[in-house]
Amino acid sequence: MSLANLSGIARSKGDPRVQHKGPSSLTSADRLARALGWFSIGLGVAELVAPGRIARTLGLEGREGLIRAYGARELASAIPTLSIDKQAGLAARIAGDALDLGTLSTALHRDNPKLNNALIATALVVGVTLLDITAYAGVKGAHRRTRGSNRDYSDRVGLPRGAQESRGLAREDFEIPADYKAEGRLADALPAGSSETNSEG
C-alpha cells in the first residue's frame, strides 16, 4: 500500500482517493540526484562510525581521522543534494569525489597488501563520480532558464483604458475601508478651524 493510500485516514468520505498514479514532475536526473543524496548519507554515516574498518579494508591504516572528516563531508553534501538546490549539492559531491580519488590513489601501490580492495574501491568511486557528473548535467539541463526566457511582455498592459488613463481611475468610486486606513493628517484629526487658529496664534 502506498503512502498516498495510507494518508486516506486523514480524509473524509467524500474526498477523492488516488486510484492510479500518473507521470511525475520529477525528471530522471532529479531521481538520480535523490538516490546519490541517500547514498551520501549511507557512506557518510559508515565513514563517521567505522573509519577504522574502512582504513583496514583499504590498507589506509593511520588515515582514520581523514576518513571520518570525509564522512562529515559526505553528510554535508547530502543535504543540498536532497534539497531543491540539487545542483549545488552535486557540485559539492563531484569535488568530494576528486578528494576521495586522491586519497585512494595513495593506497594504489604494490606494497599495499589490500591493493585489490583499494582497486575495487577506486573503481567504485570512479563509477559514482560518473553518476554525479551525469546527474549534475541532467539537473542543470532540465531546470535551466531556456533560451528565449527573456521575452518581452511590454504589450501586456492589463488596463484596457491605457496605462496613463487608468491612473487613479478607481479613486472615483472606491473608498478605502475604515479598517484599512493607515494614514491621516493632523489637520484632518483636529476639530474644524483649530489648525488655523493654532498656526496664527
Next chain:
Amino acid sequence: MKALVWHGKEDIRCDRVSDPEIEHPRDAIIKVTSCAICGSDLHLFHNLVPAMLPGDIMGHETMGEVVEVGSEAKGKLKKGDRVVIPFTIQCGECDQCRRGNFSVCQRTNRKGELGDKAFGHRTAGLFGYTHLTGGYPGGQAEYLRVPFSDTTHVKVPDGIEDEKLLFLSDILPTGWQAAVQTDIQPGDTVAIWGCGPVGQMAIRSAILLGAEQVIAIDCLPERLSMAAAAGAITVNFETESVVERLNELTGGEGPHKCIDAVGTESHVSFGQPDTLLDRAKQMLMQENDRPHVLREMIYVCRPAGVISIIGVYLGLVDKIPMGQAMNKGLTFRMAQAHVPRWTDDLLRRIEDNQIDPSFVITHKADLSQGPEMYAKFRDKADGCIKVMLQP
C-alpha cells in the same frame, strides 16, 4: 477523474482519482472549466509548508459550472451556475466573516484543532493547501467539492471568457488587497517587491488606486517588461542597488508604501549574502523562511510608512530589524487575502473594462500536462509567468 496530486517534494503527478462526493448539505460540486498554478503552490511543491500528505489534491484558483448542489445551498446556487471559487472557504456567519476577515473564518477549518495548535488560533479552511488549514482537496482537477458553497462562490455572468474571470479566485483580489492595505494617498510612491502574478496585480491595483509613482522590483527581465507595461518604473535587483535606486527616485526620502509580493522564497544570490545564510539555515531546519525582502523594506521605507505583506511566510524568520521598524514608526498589514471582500467590486471593474487580468497568462495547457507546467513555472523557463490549465 483526473487531478494533480502532491506526492512529496517536487513530485506532482496527474493521477486518476475517485470523484468527489457531497458530504454536507451546504456542499456543492463543480465541473472545473479552468484552473491555474499559483506562487503559493510552489511553496507546497518545494515541501516548505508543513502538514501536506501524499495524495493531497493541489489547486486553489478554480472556476467552473455547478453540477450538484446540497440541500442547504439550494437557495444560493443551482445546477448550471457559472462560478469562480475563492481560495478561502468562508461560513459567512462567524464573527470574523462578519468583519470581512474571511481568510480567518472561525468555522471552515475542518482540522481546527491542528490550526489552533500551529497558529495559536485557527484560520479559515483553504483549498489545496496544508492540513493545518483543513486539508481540503483542491481544484486542479476535473471536479471540485466546494464546502460552505452557499457563501464560497462568486457568480459570474456568461459572455466573458474564463481567462478574464479566473483570477477573481485569488491573485486579482490578493494584489488589490496588497495595495488597499497600504492606504494609498495621491502623491504616494509605492514600491512593490516581486513581479510574479501577484506583484503584477498589485502594480495594476496601485495604479488604479492613484499612486503617483509605482516602482517594481525583480530580477527577471520578462517580468520587469510586464511591470513596465502598466507604467511601473522597474528596478533589477541583480544589476542595481535597490536601496540606492529607491532613494534616488524619492528624493532621498524612501517610498511611502512598500509591498512584499515575494514571500518566503526570496531569490538566493551572492549579491545578497543574507540570502545564502537564510538558505543554509533553511536546509538545516534552523529557519523556515528567507525574509530578505522584509529586511530591505523595513530599511528603505520612509518613516511612518506602511509595509504590506502579501507574499506568504510560513514560520520562524531570523534577523528581522524590529528596532528599525519600531523607531521609524512603521505600520504593518498582512494577511491571506480576504477574497470575497473585494470580488464584487473587482468583477464590476472587469465588466467595466478597467482591468483585464488575462494579460498575465503566458502559458495554457491541458490539465494532464500539469506536472511539467509546475516545473516550468518554478524554473521561470520559457518566459513563464502564469499557467492556466484546462481539464
